[in-house]
Amino acid sequence: MTDAAPSRAVQRRSELERRLKLRRARETRFMWYGRTAIFVALAFLAVLLGRIGLQGYTTFVDYRMTAEVYIDPARVDAADPTGANYDLLVAQAILKKVGERDDEFGRASGLMMQLVSNDMGFKLLEQVRDNPGLIGQTLKVEGPVRADAALYFKGEIQRSTPPDSRKLNDRQLDWLDKLEAQGAVSSGFNTHFFTRSDSTEPEQAGVLGALVGSLLMLLVTATLAVPIGVLAAVYLEEFAPKNRWTDLIEVNINNLAAVPSIVYGLLGLAVFINWLAVPRSSPLVGGLVLALMALPTVIIATRAALKAVPPSIREAALAMGASRTQTVFHHVLPLAMPGVMTGAILSLAHALGETAPLLMIGMVSFVPGVPAALTDAATVLPVQVFIWENASERAFHERTAAAIIVLLVFMIVMNLAAILVRRRFERRW
Structure with missing residues (x-):
């Protein structure tokens, strides 16, 4: 009996060591899988940016x-x-x-x-x-x-x-x-x-008209999507009763965020151009279409930012005699503003890179001038890239890559702005 007990202990110890060694091996393999995935992603990114840079820098x-x-x-x-x-x-x-x-x-x-x-x-x-x-x-x-x-x-x-x-x-x-x-x-x-x-x-050929068209279109998109999306999210998260109707609205908002962008182009063509007679190929109609596309993203991001505010903030404000509206707009929303602004900027950056819905509303036309108003004919950077890439002249292809570089810089600046806003105003609980 005295020999059997140490023997079982030795076997148990060796079994534990074997399992521990296997677990460490799995963890090591997992770490190498992650590093390999990051390396492959960075390699593809380097190839993509390098190809664009080599083709476009001569412009x-x-x-x-x-x-x-x-x-x-x-x-x-x-x-x-x-x-x-x-x-x-x-x-x-x-x-x-x-x-x-x-x-x-x-x-x-x-x-x-x-x-x-x-x-x-x-x-x-x-x-x-x-x-x-x-x-x-x-x-x-x-x-x-x-x-x-x-x-x-x-x-x-x-x-x-x-x-x-x-x-x-x-x-x-x-x-x-x-x-x-x-x-x-x-x-x-x-x-x-x-x-x-x-x-x-x-x-x-240059990109001034496309740059101005993109800025005007983003102005319309931001003016409509950000306030409407933020207010809708505030109502759904803070004021709306939790019942079957609000659940249905939430499901539909999440579904709209996954709808292909070309569907919004078809909607804009049918509603804004054919029904409301908004000028075709203008920053106004482009901004309206992209505002519809950006709304679900703004609402989802704003609701997530509101949920991240601790309930104690609401309870403290209510305990001090603040009304429900004062609690939300004086305390909760300001604390959630970094997340709200980040979501809004990222949704606008995503809208800036969209091409399919704009093709459906006629922004693929050749526009040699600079738009002076929201109703003037215009083009935008992604569509300009599409037009130049389909041109037969070889020199347009290098300008395609140069326009992509300008578009990437534009989007990087917007993403950096989102990061800076979050870091500047973010509070940790």
Whole structure:
């Protein structure tokens, strides 16, 4: 009997050690699973951001050309200065600079016009139209090179590529090399990408119109979704009786948060455009649609923030003689405001990245200007990305990546704002 008891104790101890070793091994494997998952997620994020950055950073480098153009009185009529071909004047002036002469068919001028943006000709037109006295003088004009010429300077079009596989021939590449050697072509930061709106010419396209459209749309969304969502959440959480109807409302709010966004686009098309006649493709209708989409998220986030306030706050306020309304709006809601603001900002950031509902209400149209009012035609950053990615010109693809970078920076700023608001006002109980 004395030998059996120690034997069982030894067996029990060895069994416990074996189980403890297995448990530690499982915990170690679980930790490595988590680290591997984080590493894979970060690797995919790095690949995504790296791909976007490598494709889009060249957009922020702008190549511009300077030319001195003689406004020939024989070709520009002072009575009607708009009738002259200023693009041809610019092309011929640059041909002269590289030591080339045009033939009777104008073939060389046609090739040069493929390298020079028509923005230079438009600037000449504006100067002569505003001051006809400039006719007969030599004017200095500056403008961007064509998109294909810029791609050559950026190294995306190689001379070693077979001529039938690139848009620019050897003669045009020789002209670009001569112009760069003469200092007629300069490079710098592409500020025009942020100061111009969409264009059919890639070198003239910018994101200003999309940025303004996004801001106006978010203004409408925030004005409607945040106060309505917060007040609805306050009523449901603090004042509404707990019965079958409120339970049904809560279930429907949770279901609406999971509805595909394109359904809200169809709703906006049917209600706001076809029934209420809100202007199509405007920040107003876009903001209304996104406000409907953001409402469930704002309500859910606000209710969660209200639930996080300790019941003792309510009891203390009521014990001091405060009414139910005073308790909620003077004590509970201010303490829940960090969570409320965080939920509101995150819902707006999510709305900013939506594309599908906006496509349904016509915001996919080409809009070359900057919207000046809520009812003007406009586009937004996600839709601008969609439009440029579907364009056939190669230079639009790098602008697609650049617009994605701008959109990501916009959303990162909004998320950082949510984090700062929470940390600034958060209280721990």
